[in-house]
Amino acid sequence: MESSDYETPFVTIEREKWRKLRDRKKITITEDQLREIRGINENISMKEVKDIYAPLTRLLKVYYDNYRRLNRTRKAFLEMENERVPYIIGIAGSVAVGKSTTARIMKELISSWENSLNVYIVTTDGFLYPNEELKRRNIIERKGFPESYDLKSMIKFLYRIKSGVSHLKAPFYSHLKYDIVPEEEIEIVNPDIILFEGLNVLQSHSDRINDNFHDLMVSDFFDFSIYVDAEEETIKEWFIQRFLKLKETAFKDPNSYFRKYASIPDEDAIKIGLDIWERINGLNLRMNIERTKYHAQLILRKRENHDVNYIQLRKI
Ligand SMILES: Nc1ncnc2c1ncn2[C@@H]1O[C@H](COP(=O)(O)OP(=O)(O)O)[C@@H](O)[C@H]1O
Numbered sequence: 632m633e634s635s636d637y638e639t640p641f642v643t644i645e646r647e648k649w650r651k652l653r654d655r656k657k658i659t660i661t662e663d664q665l666r667e668i669r670g671i672n673e674n675i676s677m678k679e680v681k682d683i684y685a686p687l688t689r690l691l692k693v694y695y696d697n698y699r700r701l702n703r704t705r706k707a708f709l710e711m712e713n714e715r716v717p718y719i720i721g722i723a724g725s726v727a728v729g730k731s732t733t734a735r736i737m738k739e740l741i742s743s744w745e746n747s748l749n750v751y752i753v754t755t756d757g758f759l760y761p762n763e764e765l766k767r768r769n770i771i772e773r774k775g776f777p778e779s780y781d782l783k784s785m786i787k788f789l790y791r792i793k794s795g796v797s798h799l800k801a802p803f804y805s806h807l808k809y810d811i812v813p814e815e816e817i818e819i820v821n822p823d824i825i826l827f828e829g830l831n832v833l834q835s836h837s838d839r840i841n842d843n844f845h846d847l848m849v850s851d852f853f854d855f856s857i858y859v860d861a862e863e864e865t866i867k868e869w870f871i872q873r874f875l876k877l878k879e880t881a882f883k884d885p886n887s888y889f890r891k892y893a894s895i896p897d898e899d900a901i902k903i904g905l906d907i908w909e910r911i912n913g914l915n916l917r918m919n920i921e922r923t924k925y926h927a928q929l930i931l932r933k934r935e936n937h938d939v940n941y942i943q944l945r946k947i
């Protein structure tokens with residue numbers, strides 16, 4: 632090939648080709664799994680789960696099996712005990728692009744790989760500074776921006792996981808309360824696989840690195856990583872739709888930080904949502920998130936109806 636425009640370390644697999652992988656590998660999904668996945672979100676298309684997410688998880692199993700095999704062989708070579716060190720998959724992308732939905736579908740599909748495999752989802756919002764601290768630093772309007780996270784704790788958490796610590800706790804952020812809830816930490820026991828999901832997981836933050844952890848980055852601890860991608864206009868629309876839905880559901884809860892929005896007309900809610908998008912989430916996408924896309928091993932590119940249009944995978 633003459634032109635460097637064609638040179639890329641990624642292969643692009645169009646939807647139609649990807650879909651057919653399912654037949655080749657005879658990938659099956661049980662009725663129980665489909666029921667669980669339907670419970671995540673009534674809008675998820677089961678066809679999409681079968682066509683896209685089942686082959687995706689099947690491919691991940693190839694990587695995971697290799698990881699286990701390499702670990703065993705390496706330990707045998709070094710004549711060391713075969714201790715369990717969890718496999719960590721990073722999931723990155725904008726607010727409202729579908730990271731948490733992707734993580735939840737994958738968790739369900741991965742859990743059936745082997746009996747009693749412990750799969751956990753950890754979201755990086757737990758590592759946001761509490762509102763009080765964000766206010767003290769004058770960055771309460773910058774939730775999700777790199778400076779809003781306690782990076783040291785996040786790195787320390789991943790460091791401990793990869794050290795083989797078998798019982799640990801992850802901090803919890805409540806979207807209802809719009810704040811960290813210290814007494815609701817998430818317990819993680821004997822993890823085999825961690826889906827580590829958040830806006831910032833592929834960022835290099837060498838400018839903010841602390842002394843004890845040298846130049847460690849969150850992604851140094853990943854065995855695989857996925858970037859969920861779509862056009863900004865499309866993501867903004869999903870964000871607004873989710874905001875309107877929350878207005879009819881979670882915002883009605885008397886404990887909700889956003890209860891003041893529960894009773895306003897839709898057109899006002901749309902204006903507020905668009906404003907939040909412009910000032911915070913969209914800005915963050917453009918400034919800090921989108922540029923991390925090609926750090927991922929795999930990019931899931933979605934179109935307007937949430938269907939995956941194509942997948943890009945690192946050549947190796
Ligand atoms: N595959 C999908 N099919 C249908 N709706 C989806 C899908 N993925 C995400 N959504 C919807 O898009 C919105 C954003 O998804 P979510 O997973 O909450 O995003 P994030 O975790 O990136 O903020 C939600 O309203 C969710 O229900």
Ligand SMILES: CC(C)(COP(=O)(O)O)[C@@H](O)C(=O)NCCC(=O)O
Binds near residue numbers: 828829831
């Ligand atoms: C909590 C979030 C930063 C997402 O965090 P993540 O789990 O991706 O680290 C985001 O959903 C959010 O609330 N952004 C800020 C919008 C606002 O301040 O209203």
